[in-house]
Amino acid sequence: xxxxxxxxxxxxxxxxxxxxxxxxxxxxxxxxxxxxxxxxxxxxxxxxxxxxxxxxxxxxxxxxxxxxxxxxxxxxxxxxxxxxxxxxxxxxxxxxxxxxxxxxxxxxxxxxxxxxxxxxxxxx
Numbered sequence: 001x002x003x004x005x006x007x008x009x010x011x012x013x014x015x016x017x018x019x020x021x022x023x024x025x026x027x028x029x030x031x032x033x034x035x036x037x038x039x040x041x042x043x044x045x046x047x048x049x050x051x052x053x054x055x056x057x058x059x060x061x062x063x064x065x066x067x068x069x070x071x072x073x074x075x076x077x078x079x080x081x082x083x084x085x086x087x088x089x090x091x092x093x094x095x096x097x098x099x100x101x102x103x104x105x106x107x108x109x110x111x112x113x114x115x116x117x118x119x120x121x122x123x124x
Contacts, residue, residue, distance in 0.1 A: 007031055008043045012053045013067040018082045020062045051103065056082065058108075073106075076113035085109070 001009070011027045012019060019027070025040045044065055047053045056064040056073065061080055074083045087107065094105060112120075 002043070004028070004032070004035065004039055005043050005046060008040065009047055009052055012044075012047070012065045015067070016084065018056060018064040018066055018073075020064055022062070024065065054104075054106070056106070056108075058082070073108045074113070075108050075110050076116055077110050078112055078116040081113050081115075083113075 007028060008024060011024055017023070021037075021040055021044055024044065025035070025037055028035050028040060044053070044055075048055045048065075052068065054066045054068060056066055058064075058075060058080065064082065070086070070089060071084050072087050074085050075081070087109075090105060090107070095101060
């Protein structure tokens with residue numbers, strides 16, 4: 001693992017922030033001020049390809065990167081806020097239904113967050 005891969009891995013896996021590539025670049029520049037944007041994107045892609053981190057794609061938003069650990073996500077339909085949540089593990093059920101193994105699953109539950117519900121209530 002290169003020094004950039006290692007540091008990017010540490011940044012993403014140590015964060016609960018669901019960082020964009022730009023945010024990872026900001027953090028990486030604290031250690032390696034001359035690092036390029038292309039280096040960050042290339043290394044994020046490599047780390048995703050070998051399943052050391054996950055890419056989270058949401059329509060209309062920049063891709064975000066997340067640690068590998070069993071957890072799910074809540075996504076606010078209004079503000080786009082992404083937060084971690086842990087639902088019952090579906091691995092065994094999915095394997096049973098598929099009849100074979102798989103790499104991982106990505107569960108996103110879309111809802112309206114409490115802050116947006118509060119705003120909606122106060123506007124009426």
